[in-house]
Amino acid sequence: xxxxxxxxxxxxxxxxxxxxxxxxxxxxxxxxxxxxxxxxxxxxxxxxxxxxxxxxxxxxx
Numbered sequence: 001x002x003x004x005x006x007x008x009x010x011x012x013x014x015x016x017x018x019x020x021x022x023x024x025x026x027x028x029x030x031x032x033x034x035x036x037x038x039x040x041x042x043x044x045x046x047x048x049x050x051x052x053x054x055x056x057x058x059x060x061x
Contacts, residue, residue, distance in 0.1 A: 009017060031038045037050030048054060 008014075028038055028040075031050065035051045037048055037053035039046050039048050041047065
């Protein structure tokens with residue numbers, strides 16, 4: 001099956017993407033203010049960030 005891949009999303013897709021970005025930004029900011037850690041992706045790997053983030057010794061078992 002051949003499908004064409006668009007380089008940019010449709011206007012509706014752009015609105016949905018922006019809404020998701022705003023929601024994620026608000027959630028990460030809330031977690032930061034509460035002192036909670038968050039797991040994000042960087043260079044294809046999960047990254048744990050925050051004051052109460054588990055350390056290497058806690059996650060390696």
